[in-house]
Amino acid sequence: MPLSEIAVKKLKPKEKRYLIADERGLYIEVYPNGTKAWRFRQFSGGKQTKISLGTYPEITLAEARNICEEMRRKAAHGENLKDGKEQGLTFALIAQEWLETRIRPDKALTYIEGIEQKLKNHILPAIGDKQISEITPSVVLGMCRKIEALGIIETAVRCKQIVGQVFKFAISTDQTDIEPTGALSGALKTRKHKHFAALTDPARITNLMQQIRVYPFTIVRCALMFSVLTFARPGEVRHAEWSEIDLDEKEWRIPAGKMKMKRVHIVLLSSQLLQSLQELKLITGNQKWLFPSTRRDGKSMSENTVRMALRTMGFAQEEVTPHGFRGMASTILYENGFQREHIEMQLAHAPKDKVSAAYNHAEYLPQRREMMQWYADYLDSLK
Numbered sequence: 001m002p003l004s005e006i007a008v009k010k011l012k013p014k015e016k017r018y019l020i021a022d023e024r025g026l027y028i029e030v031y032p033n034g035t036k037a038w039r040f041r042q043f044s045g046g047k048q049t050k051i052s053l054g055t056y057p058e059i060t061l062a063e064a065r066n067i068c069e070e071m072r073r074k075a076a077h078g079e080n081l082k083d084g085k086e087q088g089l090t091f092a093l094i095a096q097e098w099l100e101t102r103i104r105p106d107k108a109l110t111y112i113e114g115i116e117q118k119l120k121n122h123i124l125p126a127i128g129d130k131q132i133s134e135i136t137p138s139v140v141l142g143m144c145r146k147i148e149a150l151g152i153i154e155t156a157v158r159c160k161q162i163v164g165q166v167f168k169f170a171i172s173t174d175q176t177d178i179e180p181t182g183a184l185s186g187a188l189k190t191r192k193h194k195h196f197a198a199l200t201d202p203a204r205i206t207n208l209m210q211q212i213r214v215y216p217f218t219i220v221r222c223a224l225m226f227s228v229l230t231f232a233r234p235g236e237v238r239h240a241e242w243s244e245i246d247l248d249e250k251e252w253r254i255p256a257g258k259m260k261m262k263r264v265h266i267v268l269l270s271s272q273l274l275q276s277l278q279e280l281k282l283i284t285g286n287q288k289w290l291f292p293s294t295r296r297d298g299k300s301m302s303e304n305t306v307r308m309a310l311r312t313m314g315f316a317q318e319e320v321t322p323h324g325f326r327g328m329a330s331t332i333l334y335e336n337g338f339q340r341e342h343i344e345m346q347l348a349h350a351p352k353d354k355v356s357a358a359y360n361h362a363e364y365l366p367q368r369r370e371m372m373q374w375y376a377d378y379l380d381s382l383k
Contacts, residue, residue, distance in 0.1 A: 002023045003022040005060065005062070008061050013030055016032065017030065025072075026038065026064055026068045028056065028064075031100070032105060033100070035101055036056040036057075037052060037054070037056070037097055038056065038059055040064075040068045040071060042071065051174050052173035054094075055096060055100055059093075090129055090130060091124075091128055091129075091131075091132055091166065094170050095123070099112075103115060106262070108235075108257065108259060108262065109239055109257065111260070113235070118155065119162065122159050123143065123163060140163055140181055143159065144159060144184075144188055148189055153190070160188060161181070163180075163181055164181035167179040167181065197320050197324045198321075198326070199319065199320045202382070204315075208228075208313070209379050211314075212228065215309065219291060219294075219301075220306070222276050222279065226290070227322055228379065229273040229375070229379070230273070231325050231328070231346075232326075233348075236254055236258060236259070237291070237306075238301050240252065240254075240289070242285060242290060243288075250269045250274060251267070251268060253267075254266075259348060263348075265348045269372070271373065272376040273376065291305075333375060336374075338371050338374075342367045342371055345364055346372065
């Protein structure tokens with residue numbers, strides 16, 4: 001039975017991906033994360049061609065049928081259905097389906113946000129409206145050169161990688177036979193890897209803690225203290241929710257979906273941090289996020305808020321970054337004799353050997369709790 005617009009709208013996700021047929025080769029796939037993707041299947045000369053048409057509701061049922069009708073007409077005239085220009089599908093549409101079906105279901109929130117930001121700021125303005133058949137190696141290189149000119153070398157490399165992943169997805173869904181970024185190997189500038197800037201001089205750490213304690217804006221001051229005393233990744237801090245905080249158990253349990261390694265992570269809260277959280281709860285405790293956006297748009301604090309606070313305190317980008325709090329804690333803890341296993345577990349680093357790969361998020365909890373309280377006391381003593 002052919003689908004209706006209401007029936008498509010009411011399709012609900014299940015534990016596994018499933019498909020529902022419409023008519024004449026058109027069907028829709030429903031993914032566990034709720035994404036609905038149109039597909040067209042055509043048989044010609046004993047060979048099957050399966051093509052992605054985009055996602056619903058960006059492409060309605062009527063529009064999907066019109067695209068299929070046009071492709072059937074072209075196929076009857078011997079035209080190649082894999083030609084993106086003939087389909088009328090843009091890079092933006094294919095990238096959106098790639099994002100919804102391959103990235104959102106099982107990647108960490110901060111990773112997804114990073115891709116969305118690069119698509120929005122750099123990739124889609126340059127090639128989003130182009131047909132996939134029009135995107136050649138020179139077109140991608142031109143996009144990357146403009147990004148390099150902004151001085152963000154790593155972003156140019158990452159944008160090239162994202163374009164390549166979208167094209168590989170397009171190949172897997174029979175929308176193209178080419179992948180233009182493969183020809184750009186060695187064409188982009190590279191920058192040697194630099195560790196995130198971290199404070200190690202006791203005098204500068206003392207100055208940092210003094211300035212955090214008197215920072216005039218309460219939410220930002222609490223975010224700074226939370227970042228320092230948990231030494232979690234900046235994205236994990238920004239997306240911390242009150243539902244994840246247990247003040248009685250003195251724990252912050254970060255869900256696996258938010259973690260880089262896709263595993264539940266427990267952060268032990270020191271008495272100093274609990275005091276800061278009690279102050280913060282009076283301000284944001286009735287909201288989702290510990291650190292909500294000041295624009296009150298339902299989003300969490302901007303990734304630049306803590307960084308800009310550090311700059312106003314007089315700390316340069318080359319001296320310390322929010323991510324550098326992790327390096328600062330690691331250095332201090334190692335220098336003061338804490339065991340590697342306890343430090344690395346609290347940093348949520350990936351095990352480097354198969355034996356330790358059987359990760360237990362509750363491992364070494366008593367030792368880690370003692371270590372986290374020692375660290376807070378140490379920083380508290382720098383007055």
